[in-house]
Amino acid sequence: MTGQAQTPILQIQAVSKHFGGLQALSNVTFDLPEGQILGLIGPNGAGKTTLFNCINGIYPPEQGHVIFRGRDITGWKPYRVARTGLARTHQIVQPLNELTVLQNVIAGASFGHEHHPLSQAREIADQVLTFVGLAERRDALAAKLNVAQKKRLELARALAARPYLLLLDEVLAGLNPTEIAEMVDVVRAIRDQGVTILIIEHVMHALMNVSDRVIVLDYGEQIAEGSPDEVANDPKVIEAYLGDPKLAQQMMLAE
Amino acid sequence: MKPWRNPGLWLVLALTVAISVWPALASNKAYTREVSFTILKAVALASSLNILLGYTGYVSFGHIVFYGMGGYVGFYLLDVHNAPLYVAVLAGGLASGLIAFLLGRAILRLRGAYFALATIGINEAARAFIKNFDLFGGPIGMSLNFNVYKSYGGPNQALWIAFISMAALTLVITVVSFLVKTSRFGLGLMAIRENEDAAEVMGVVAPSSKTWAYVLSAIFPGMVGVLFFFKNGNIEPPDAFNLHQSIETIVMVMLGGYGTVLGPVLGSAIYQRLRGLLLVSPLFKNIQLAVAGVLLLIIILFMPAGVVGWLRSRFGALRRVLE
Amino acid sequence: MLDILVASLADGLLLGFVYGIAAMGLSLIWGVMDVINLSHGPIIALGMFGVYLAFNGLGWNPYLTLLLVAVMGLLLGIVIYGVAVHRVLNAPHLSTLLATFSINMIIIGVGTALFTTSPRNVDFSLGSFSLGHITLPWARVAAALAAVLVTALLYLFLYRTRPGKAIRAVANNRAAAELMGIPASRVLALSFGLGTMLAAIAGGLISTFFPFTILAGGRYELKSFVICVLGGLGNPLGALIGGLLLGALEGIIPAFIETSWVPVLEFVLFVVILLVRPSGLLGSKS
Numbered sequence: 001m002t003g004q005a006q007t008p009i010l011q012i013q014a015v016s017k018h019f020g021g022l023q024a025l026s027n028v029t030f031d032l033p034e035g036q037i038l039g040l041i042g043p044n045g046a047g048k049t050t051l052f053n054c055i056n057g058i059y060p061p062e063q064g065h066v067i068f069r070g071r072d073i074t075g076w077k078p079y080r081v082a083r084t085g086l087a088r089t090h091q092i093v094q095p096l097n098e099l100t101v102l103q104n105v106i107a108g109a110s111f112g113h114e115h116h117p118l119s120q121a122r123e124i125a126d127q128v129l130t131f132v133g134l135a136e137r138r139d140a141l142a143a144k145l146n147v148a149q150k151k152r153l154e155l156a157r158a159l160a161a162r163p164y165l166l167l168l169d170e171v172l173a174g175l176n177p178t179e180i181a182e183m184v185d186v187v188r189a190i191r192d193q194g195v196t197i198l199i200i201e202h203v204m205h206a207l208m209n210v211s212d213r214v215i216v217l218d219y220g221e222q223i224a225e226g227s228p229d230e231v232a233n234d235p236k237v238i239e240a241y242l243g244d245p246k247l248a249q250q251m252m253l254a255e
Numbered sequence: 256m257k258p259w260r261n262p263g264l265w266l267v268l269a270l271t272v273a274i275s276v277w278p279a280l281a282s283n284k285a286y287t288r289e290v291s292f293t294i295l296k297a298v299a300l301a302s303s304l305n306i307l308l309g310y311t312g313y314v315s316f317g318h319i320v321f322y323g324m325g326g327y328v329g330f331y332l333l334d335v336h337n338a339p340l341y342v343a344v345l346a347g348g349l350a351s352g353l354i355a356f357l358l359g360r361a362i363l364r365l366r367g368a369y370f371a372l373a374t375i376g377i378n379e380a381a382r383a384f385i386k387n388f389d390l391f392g393g394p395i396g397m398s399l400n401f402n403v404y405k406s407y408g409g410p411n412q413a414l415w416i417a418f419i420s421m422a423a424l425t426l427v428i429t430v431v432s433f434l435v436k437t438s439r440f441g442l443g444l445m446a447i448r449e450n451e452d453a454a455e456v457m458g459v460v461a462p463s464s465k466t467w468a469y470v471l472s473a474i475f476p477g478m479v480g481v482l483f484f485f486k487n488g489n490i491e492p493p494d495a496f497n498l499h500q501s502i503e504t505i506v507m508v509m510l511g512g513y514g515t516v517l518g519p520v521l522g523s524a525i526y527q528r529l530r531g532l533l534l535v536s537p538l539f540k541n542i543q544l545a546v547a548g549v550l551l552l553i554i555i556l557f558m559p560a561g562v563v564g565w566l567r568s569r570f571g572a573l574r575r576v577l578e
Numbered sequence: 579m580l581d582i583l584v585a586s587l588a589d590g591l592l593l594g595f596v597y598g599i600a601a602m603g604l605s606l607i608w609g610v611m612d613v614i615n616l617s618h619g620p621i622i623a624l625g626m627f628g629v630y631l632a633f634n635g636l637g638w639n640p641y642l643t644l645l646l647v648a649v650m651g652l653l654l655g656i657v658i659y660g661v662a663v664h665r666v667l668n669a670p671h672l673s674t675l676l677a678t679f680s681i682n683m684i685i686i687g688v689g690t691a692l693f694t695t696s697p698r699n700v701d702f703s704l705g706s707f708s709l710g711h712i713t714l715p716w717a718r719v720a721a722a723l724a725a726v727l728v729t730a731l732l733y734l735f736l737y738r739t740r741p742g743k744a745i746r747a748v749a750n751n752r753a754a755a756e757l758m759g760i761p762a763s764r765v766l767a768l769s770f771g772l773g774t775m776l777a778a779i780a781g782g783l784i785s786t787f788f789p790f791t792i793l794a795g796g797r798y799e800l801k802s803f804v805i806c807v808l809g810g811l812g813n814p815l816g817a818l819i820g821g822l823l824l825g826a827l828e829g830i831i832p833a834f835i836e837t838s839w840v841p842v843l844e845f846v847l848f849v850v851i852l853l854v855r856p857s858g859l860l861g862s863k864s
Contacts, residue, residue, distance in 0.1 A: 548679075556665050
């Protein structure tokens with residue numbers, strides 16, 4: 001990929017966080033160059049979502065810094081982070097149930113960093129809904145959508161903010177193979193529009209396909225980093241961390 | 256869509272105006288005026304509460320604190336400083352808004368039932384405080400000198416002035432309620448209602464949005480309080496901080512449909528008419544409260560979205576008209 | 579001066595036991611199902627009227643009548659749960675708050691029609707006794723002892739019996755308890771009934787030393803809120819300790835400021851604790 005020479009859009013510098021006795025993140029450090037898709041993998045409880053939460057300000061990290069587009073945003077409130085051009089989706093979808101699909105996405109556009117007035121936000125929302133394939137459901141209440149549609153809505157709402165950086169937390173989980181393929185295309189298309197993406201995913205082959213680079217977390221520690229190829233063939237990842245031969249095989253098959 | 260092109264706004268305004276001009280057309284004007292005043296006051300309280308309860312999703316049992324506080328401040332100005340009515344009304348609104356701003360910064364951090372509990376505590380604390388506050392007459396309260404009405408052309412004229420002011424104020428509140436609902440600010444409030452954490456992640460500045468919603472919802476009851484107690488002629492702590500009136504206001508919002516513009520207006524009109532009928536009937540006079548309780552329970556259990564919400568979900572075509 | 583202070587402190591502490599079990603009822607319901615029961619006050623008042631009617635009408639001993647009041651309180655709670663709470667248990671907080679408040683309105687409405695709002699009292703005296711310079715009515719001591727007994731029985735029930743353990747399991751994790759075959763609906767109904775039972779008993783005890791009306795429960799409901807917040811919502815033993823704390827405060831404060839300022843202080847304290855430590859002074863910090 002290009003863009004390696006530029007200042008990275010996101011720099012994670014020695015970020016640590018613990019909950020009680022559990023070290024959720026220890027000393028996580030990496031750079032994310034603009035325009036890339038960076039995959040984040042690791043078993044359940046490895047600290048992936050915690051890292052997202054530290055980046056977008058759900059809670060502050062105890063140590064370390066989060067630098068976004070050259071600004072230190074460590075410990076900023078989520079709404080302040082959102083307004084600097086960073087949007088995210090949630091592992092457990094969080095639709096605004098009693099609002100329509102369109103209203104959900106308008107909210108995304110009008111409170112994101114471009115801060116559009118409602119009329120312009122509506123135009124953006126229409127475009128985004130068409131882009132993710134939810135246009136026919138625009139007037140339905142968000143609560144009435146099925147799981148796959150809710151995932152799309154979650155994505156549409158984040159996209160409508162026109163972010164520089166998008167954090168995707170398991171957007172493929174719970175989808176069937178056809179839906180996964182469609183969603184992967186959508187994610188690629190987003191990247192092609194110039195949005196940088198940090199993505200957490202358990203659907204390994206899809207992640208390996210779509211990512212430019214992959215980071216592996218285990219018990220809050222960063223144990224590997226590299227191209228999907230390198231990570232998939234890293235004996236440390238396969239033996240020490242993956243442990244699970246089936247999962248390892250799944251990764252190899254992704255090649 | 257431009258606000259004035261939305262039929263929903265016109266329907267709400269038409270209903271409010273209809274309640275307001277009813278006394279002018281009725282045969283027993285003075286009596287009808289009192290009935291209409293009560294309904295308008297209820298509409299004003301319910302619509303303003305709806306901004307916090309319906310749009311933002313914060314359950315307040317202390318809406319009446321602002322009515323009482325504003326009422327007291329305005330009454331004090333009328334009584335002691337001979338202030339003109341409009342000055343007293345504005346001061347009452349301002350005082351309530353200010354109190355809400357200071358309180359809101361603190362208690363809006365609480366969520367769900369904890370917020371509701373805090374508002375009950377504040378209501379009780381405010382009443383107990385006013386009872387001890389000698390400037391406002393302590394436990395006895397204050398009474399207007401009859402001479403005050405003279406500058407308005409006598410008591411009868413003053414009652415009409417209070418009524419017309421109330422009608423105008425109610426009209427303003429319904430318009431404000433509509434504008435909030437259809438604005439970006441309102442969308443942010445509704446996002447908070449649906450999921451506050453998700454709203455913050457999307458960029459809604461929840462702390463300040465909530466505070467302004469609280470302030471806005473507090474200014475109007477403050478002004479309503481001044482008008483009511485001006486008309487009433489005296490003010491006492493139990494009347495000004497009646498927890499029950501807070502609850503009745505919630506019932507009216509729920510009956511009409513919370514989170515809609517029309518709901519509080521319709522709900523207040525229905526509830527107050529019903530209440531009037533029950534009060535007249537000797538059979539129901541004593542158990543009026545119990546009947547209201549049964550009504551509330553039925554709404555909560557079987558029609559949680561209220562009349563307007565029910566109509567909207569039942570007849571999709573009505574959605575354009577029923578905001 | 580010191581004598582008066584000690585006397586009013588002792589008085590307050592004894593009363594605090596009764597406040598404690600009223601609050602325990604509220605706290606139990608909150609802890610098990612996350613519902614703030616706004617019909618708590620009227621049920622306390624019904625407890626008062628239960629003792630009053632049995633004593634004045636039938637000449638029953640107030641303390642024995644408490645057993646009947648307890649059973650009625652339990653049954654009433656189960657009915658309230660079935661009619662008003664069960665359907666809206668998973669709806670937003672607004673629904674359960676208003677559903678229980680509608681029960682409040684119904685009881686107060688019917689109660690006012692039946693009993694008017696003129697004050698009643700249970701004219702049954704156990705006399706009083708003196709300890710040094712302090713004179714205390716036996717009724718207060720009896721009420722405090724009854725409250726301790728009720729608390730002990732409640733704990734035995736919750737920790738030693740099957741239904742009690744089921745209640746704790748449901749409080750801990752309703753979904754998991756259901757998976758393990760615990761009939762959650764029945765357990766919830768029982769918990770609600772226990773909560774209202776405690777309220778009714780508290781009301782019955784209060785009726786033995788204070789005059790009351792059908793509206794009198796409101797005061798104790800508000801006190802119960804304050805206590806729950808002191809002791810931590812959802813923590814029954816905390817409620818008893820919170821009750822003692824409030825009783826003690828009510829005993830001591832009037833010695834230093836005018837009585838009329840006590841409620842101001844009480845509710846300001848309530849809101850402040852809610853803000854600073856929503857899990858209560860004794861609750862866990864999470």
